[in-house]
Amino acid sequence: MIREDDVYKIGRLGKPHGVKGEITFMFDDDIFDRTDCDYLILSIDGILVPFFIDEYRFRSNETALVKFEDVDTQERASELTNTDVFFPRSISDEGGDNLSWAAIVGFDVLDSRSGKSVGRIVSVDDTTVNTLFELEDGQLIPAQDELIDSVDTDRRVIAMNLPDGLLDIDGVG
CATH class of the missing domain: 2.30.30.240 (PRC-barrel domain)
Known part of the structure; x- marks a missing residue:
């Protein structure tokens, strides 16, 4: 089980983009792009759950479009709208150079x-x-x-x- 002390918030999911499960990700910290981590952690009904990333692409310095594994429809992506997104501290802490303001x-x-x-x-x-x-x-x-x-x-x-x-x-x- 993932504990809140083991993660820190890096953003929030927005609306679905298209019909194949892509979703807008508004982030405060681009650590997911600067480290070798293939998942993000979402808060689903108060439980921290890892979601593996199929792919992502940046739209700006603060937003990206993310496609998670097993999220293949607009309906499934819409279920994740307004979900908080977290990143594991253990991966962020591996290299002191990757430590961001959000991580501290x-x-x-x-x-x-x-x-x-x-x-x-x-x-x-x-x-x-x-x-x-x-x-x-x-x-x-x-x-x-x-x-x-x-x-x-x-x-x-x-x-x-x-x-x-x-x-x-x-x-x-």
């Missing part, structure tokens, strides 16, 4: 100096010039490479050298 949601941030946990990442805001980690208590931490000391994918921890006083700012820490 759920990681704990540790202050390298004190060794204390700052909090767990619930989202990454990369819509502005300065990417931020949003922690579960609402704290925003700058996600700059020069602040990140190490990333431990096994323990799901990011050690950061946080600037003095950052955690003392009103609304943070």
Whole structure:
């Protein structure tokens, strides 16, 4: 059985495309194209189920058309509309170079100096010039490479050298 901790969300399925089972896939992370993985995991009635990919083709930087094995009709594809799509962390973590912002949601941030946990990442805001980690208590931490000391994918921890006083700012820490 696939557990939620073993995967992370990379997108959502949209409407069927054509009559042979192709479906629109809106993704936040193209890890499925950058790694050697022949399946995606879909949330079907709350159960995480692997679906093997027959083929896919990109329509834009954020959408692709996907054809899954055993999904051969428009009707079958329409049953998957609005289904969340996940990717296995174990495959994403194999190469640190493949680790994306989406993959680190759920990681704990540790202050390298004190060794204390700052909090767990619930989202990454990369819509502005300065990417931020949003922690579960609402704290925003700058996600700059020069602040990140190490990333431990096994323990799901990011050690950061946080600037003095950052955690003392009103609304943070």
